[in-house]
Amino acid sequence: MPLIDESQADPVKLIDEEVSLMPNNDVEGTVTVVPDRRDRAAVTLSTAPMDASEIESAVTRLRRYHLGDPDAGKQCTQVSDDLLPALLDPYRGRSGIRYEYPLYLPGPENPGESPLARPLASFLADAVATFAPAPEGARMLRDNLPRLERYIDRKLKNASNPVDAKSLLAEACMAVQDEIDLDDSNRIRLQQDLDRLIEAVESGSQFLGYGPYVAIHLLKLAVHSHSYIQRTQFVAEIDERIRGLSELLAVERGKSVSSLAPDALQQKVGAASRYIDTRAFSGVMEHRAQGSVNMSAERKGRIEKVLEILESYDADSEEMQFVAAKGSPWLSGDHCFQVTSSDDPCASAKTLYEEQADTYARIFSACRIAQLEIDGIYESAVHDSWFENFDWEAFSAHELLLIPTVVALVTAEHIAGDGMLSLSRLLNSRKPVQVLAWVEAHGNPGAGKEEDQLQSIRTELTYFGLGQRQANVVQSSAARHEHLLNGLQAALSNSRSSLYLISTEFTDGEQSPLDPWMMSSAAMESRAHPFFQVNRGSDAEADAVSFDGNTQPESDWSVHMFSYQDGQGEKVEIELAFTFADYCLLKPSLKEHFRLVPPGCESEDLIGAAAYLDSSIEKPERAIPFIWGVDASGLLFKVVVSRALMLACRDRQNYWRSLQAQCGIRNRYVEQARQEVRAEERASAAEEREKLIGEYESELERVREEANRDVMGHLADVLVGLDAATLIAGAGTGATADRAEAPAAEVPDQAADTAVEVAAAEVAEPEAAEEDDISFDEPWIDSILCTTCDDCMTINKLLFVYNEDKQAYITDPKLGTYEEMVKAAEICPARCIHPGNPLDPGETGLDELLQRAEPYN
Amino acid sequence: MFGLKEDWSLDVNERYFTLDDYCGAEPRWCSGCGDPGILTAVHKVCRDAQLLPEKTVAVSGIGCSSRLPHYMSTYGFHGLHGRALPVACGIKSRRPDLDIWVATGDGDCFSIGAAHWVHALRYNMDMTVLVFDNGIYGLTKKQTSPTTPQDFPTNTHPSGALLPPLNPLTVTLGVTNISFVAQIVDWNAPLLYETIKAAHAHRGMSFVRIVQRCPIYVESISKDIQDDPGKLLLLNHPDGIHVPEGVERLFENHQEHDPSDLSRARELVQDTSRIPIGLLYRNPDAQRYDEMTRIGMEMTEQEKLDGLNEALDKFAI
Ligand code: SF4
Numbered sequence A: 001m002p003l004i005d006e007s008q009a010d011p012v013k014l015i016d017e018e019v020s021l022m023p024n025n026d027v028e029g030t031v032t033v034v035p036d037r038r039d040r041a042a043v044t045l046s047t048a049p050m051d052a053s054e055i056e057s058a059v060t061r062l063r064r065y066h067l068g069d070p071d072a073g074k075q076c077t078q079v080s081d082d083l084l085p086a087l088l089d090p091y092r093g094r095s096g097i098r099y100e101y102p103l104y105l106p107g108p109e110n111p112g113e114s115p116l117a118r119p120l121a122s123f124l125a126d127a128v129a130t131f132a133p134a135p136e137g138a139r140m141l142r143d144n145l146p147r148l149e150r151y152i153d154r155k156l157k158n159a160s161n162p163v164d165a166k167s168l169l170a171e172a173c174m175a176v177q178d179e180i181d182l183d184d185s186n187r188i189r190l191q192q193d194l195d196r197l198i199e200a201v202e203s204g205s206q207f208l209g210y211g212p213y214v215a216i217h218l219l220k221l222a223v224h225s226h227s228y229i230q231r232t233q234f235v236a237e238i239d240e241r242i243r244g245l246s247e248l249l250a251v252e253r254g255k256s257v258s259s260l261a262p263d264a265l266q267q268k269v270g271a272a273s274r275y276i277d278t279r280a281f282s283g284v285m286e287h288r289a290q291g292s293v294n295m296s297a298e299r300k301g302r303i304e305k306v307l308e309i310l311e312s313y314d315a316d317s318e319e320m321q322f323v324a325a326k327g328s329p330w331l332s333g334d335h336c337f338q339v340t341s342s343d344d345p346c347a348s349a350k351t352l353y354e355e356q357a358d359t360y361a362r363i364f365s366a367c368r369i370a371q372l373e374i375d376g377i378y379e380s381a382v383h384d385s386w387f388e389n390f391d392w393e394a395f396s397a398h399e400l401l402l403i404p405t406v407v408a409l410v411t412a413e414h415i416a417g418d419g420m421l422s423l424s425r426l427l428n429s430r431k432p433v434q435v436l437a438w439v440e441a442h443g444n445p446g447a448g449k450e451e452d453q454l455q456s457i458r459t460e461l462t463y464f465g466l467g468q469r470q471a472n473v474v475q476s477s478a479a480r481h482e483h484l485l486n487g488l489q490a491a492l493s494n495s496r497s498s499l500y501l502i503s504t505e506f507t508d509g510e511q512s513p514l515d516p517w518m519m520s521s522a523a524m525e526s527r528a529h530p531f532f533q534v535n536r537g538s539d540a541e542a543d544a545v546s547f548d549g550n551t552q553p554e555s556d557w558s559v560h561m562f563s564y565q566d567g568q569g570e571k572v573e574i575e576l577a578f579t580f581a582d583y584c585l586l587k588p589s590l591k592e593h594f595r596l597v598p599p600g601c602e603s604e605d606l607i608g609a610a611a612y613l614d615s616s617i618e619k620p621e622r623a624i625p626f627i628w629g630v631d632a633s634g635l636l637f638k639v640v641v642s643r644a645l646m647l648a649c650r651d652r653q654n655y656w657r658s659l660q661a662q663c664g665i666r667n668r669y670v671e672q673a674r675q676e677v678r679a680e681e682r683a684s685a686a687e688e689r690e691k692l693i694g695e696y697e698s699e700l701e702r703v704r705e706e707a708n709r710d711v712m713g714h715l716a717d718v719l720v721g722l723d724a725a726t727l728i729a730g731a732g733t734g735a736t737a738d739r740a741e742a743p744a745a746e747v748p749d750q751a752a753d754t755a756v757e758v759a760a761a762e763v764a765e766p767e768a769a770e771e772d773d774i775s776f777d778e779p780w781i782d783s784i785l786c787t788t789c790d791d792c793m794t795i796n797k798l799l800f801v802y803n804e805d806k807q808a809y810i811t812d813p814k815l816g817t818y819e820e821m822v823k824a825a826e827i828c829p830a831r832c833i834h835p836g837n838p839l840d841p842g843e844t845g846l847d848e849l850l851q852r853a854e855p856y857n
Numbered sequence B: 001m002f003g004l005k006e007d008w009s010l011d012v013n014e015r016y017f018t019l020d021d022y023c024g025a026e027p028r029w030c031s032g033c034g035d036p037g038i039l040t041a042v043h044k045v046c047r048d049a050q051l052l053p054e055k056t057v058a059v060s061g062i063g064c065s066s067r068l069p070h071y072m073s074t075y076g077f078h079g080l081h082g083r084a085l086p087v088a089c090g091i092k093s094r095r096p097d098l099d100i101w102v103a104t105g106d107g108d109c110f111s112i113g114a115a116h117w118v119h120a121l122r123y124n125m126d127m128t129v130l131v132f133d134n135g136i137y138g139l140t141k142k143q144t145s146p147t148t149p150q151d152f153p154t155n156t157h158p159s160g161a162l163l164p165p166l167n168p169l170t171v172t173l174g175v176t177n178i179s180f181v182a183q184i185v186d187w188n189a190p191l192l193y194e195t196i197k198a199a200h201a202h203r204g205m206s207f208v209r210i211v212q213r214c215p216i217y218v219e220s221i222s223k224d225i226q227d228d229p230g231k232l233l234l235l236n237h238p239d240g241i242h243v244p245e246g247v248e249r250l251f252e253n254h255q256e257h258d259p260s261d262l263s264r265a266r267e268l269v270q271d272t273s274r275i276p277i278g279l280l281y282r283n284p285d286a287q288r289y290d291e292m293t294r295i296g297m298e299m300t301e302q303e304k305l306d307g308l309n310e311a312l313d314k315f316a317i
């Protein structure tokens, strides 16, 4: 709250009369800065005085609640709707959080662009850099990119479909101009940059917000990137085959008697036929079949049939086909893809694929036959039966990519229940059909609708998928577009059936305290929906298992620092794990599994949920697990978790650990192998060290012996009366002979050095010359050094202008004379104007001006 | 955490200010004066921090430097000679929500305002104080100021200033409870901006002495320094002023200086053979008088009266 009401307060008045310094801005207008947790008080621990007996009875009540006593539950305080897991509190009530979404999707003609999709923020920054590479360039636009982002983000909140990027960006640009309401000159300046930004957006590209169908749109993107080029090439191939076969038939037609008829001749001769009397020409020709051998009727029939099939190929057929259960949201949703309804989507998807495969088998065999015919190597004895039995199993990898992708859209509950058999058949069929299953991370897909979701061990569809030994399995979240796209692309590339288990957190009817993207992130972070991926290898390759994308994959739970103020106002910093229980606190339907610990109730029996799950507790009958929660006013509470939910947490933990083991973390064999490798490394390092020590010692011994020999040799020389001066110069170095020769050797060395220098100079010279050309021709201002003194502008207002940072630059040297340029350089107090060379060689007094310019260039 | 990057907040202020939003009347300093560069740096810091103009006050005393509030489109107070700091402290004590800038000069601050200077430093109220030190009284036409070099002829001492100049930084660094002391020259625009930016970001009184050119009356003083970068000593430290890329090469002499080391800072300014440039001293934990004067400001008149009555009742017979 402001200390003084702005509208009541008299602004401090300027006592100089020369100019009023009243701000231009409306003082009475409300100055709203978006509420921010950083502007609010820090999270504070809720405290209240409690005596020992009050604490004891509160703890007893909480224990009974935890163990499942409904009466005790009634006596304990329920959690309020605004209570969030402590680690998520900073994101409460934010007007804007920069997620990975909205995404920028390139135009359909650039499907191979990498990455396939980019977060809006990085796309905008990159787009600005294309026309304003310097960090200070397009300053106003850069400052306001977050506004553009926020506008686009709000427009696309929960949107079902991607939208055209250019038009939405143009709309956002207009909105931002209106919002910031600049003066005319700045408005024009900003508009120029906004126009360049819009220009930088590729036509046909789209923005995709985080909406209920986002996973389907990403799948469409992955499929398109996968098959677009193949399909384009295939259309070209078909055209080529049609041309080849048509030529064969044309040759055949040319052999017939009818080809000698005047009309046929006229057609053959073409435009030149007006110079020829084709009737007379036909008359003089011998009317009998031409050529040595006619095409057999069988071959001709085959070619005509193949041609007919190839010509009937629809190049614009759909890339994908979707099947969903009757009554499912995908059938009625406001989205841009066609969905077929079915009682049993997996079975229908399989059938649909088989039908597609049959259709494409005709086209592919026609294409292959066409090539054999064009090459003249079709052998009926071999090929007839091959093509009669040609089906999808004989398709090449390239051909498999051309078949429209068939996708079954299902819920996890459906495939864990009634749809399980069909799913199993589909995954075992080896047909590359895709199953996109939506998972509710907190629920148990195997539990019936009416059953308590936490009561039994959760049905893990990842394991079900793994059991179908040929299928790819990808467990991911639409909230992590990169992870999901990588998983989709990897699965699509190996032409197997694939099961995608996706969490989006767009749940019917349930109001969540955070938006779906954040909820989905929390699901991943809490191990409720960990990332996991298995891509089946070929017969010769092992399956590729990936655990990428999980936070802190080596630990049971992801752990982060959290700070709050205690009752004495002291800052306390603790490590906080984000457990499955924390995630469940976000689910209104699970509120009954939590009760508040009364403020001030301190007891050793209250144990953090992660610690409770981690160790074997000494006195399990006393232990009461809790997590931390923060309400909207910033008060921090301990929140007791029900036993049922703690058992579910343990189940999640076990599942997580089994996935870790699959991926080599906490895996007994991997650990054993690691230890063996370490032991081997240690042994070989020790061996190497021993060897080096041995070598070092023998070398030392050898040097010692040599030195002794030298000393003895010199001593002997002295004793036999050799030149003492030589002895002194070379004593102990053994270099006497070398030194004596050195002067003689110097000459060639010097010569060589000189040669090298000359060569270097020769190489360097053109560069230097080039540099000269660049540095001194163009006049320029080192704008960053400009001190905004206006002096150059008094010389020529058109030539020297300020940029957005009020630092001078040269607009166009043609707008002034060289004399003005030199004068400005001389007057500039920052000495940052460099006049370069004159543009106009005819300007008067150039010699003198060039001399004056020299110190500034 | 939760898949968010460090720049996860997309909060934006409702209003956006360009450089022009902070520009007031057209500056009327002499051609070649160092003051416009300082003004531009202040405008840029305001723009980059997106300060609300109606929550910003520029306060000055008298002198060339003190024209600055006229050139700011914020609130302003062109005060009495030497009284910029007491006015600024007064504003801060009653309006702690305002962002306060003080423009003063060597005459205004170190001479007639010297007593206020010392005590304002000790009060350490949250504001940015820029001393435009050109070594002369410029506005009143070349009179000797406390920092005019000895023997330099002025209109008050035509045969040369009689006394050696005051060293304002030894005085500043000698005052109890100082919290931010930096020095810069006006002609290095990028470093000037960084220095003022750091000063503004500091909570407490940020005192920046700016060696400022006055080509009209004392051209030779600054020209000598500008022509010979060897006279400057750039202070480097990770906790110091950020030196933008390429600026370092403009200095021949560099020295590592930890701005928490007060004794070393004093040694550096004591040595007048070179002018240290950068952050000399910073103590973020120094006590702030404005945090004390704001206590009770939220009380209503009635609450204040009740409090007074309660206190005075103790003396009732
Ligand atoms: S004269 Fe130099 S310092 Fe002054 S505005 Fe022009 S370029 Fe900038």
Ligand code: SF4
Residues within 6 Å of the ligand: B028, B029, B030, B031, B032, B033, B034, B035, B064, B134, B138, B139, B213, B214, B215, B216, B217
């Ligand atoms: S007298 Fe000196 S300090 Fe004053 S405005 Fe002129 S140049 Fe600047």
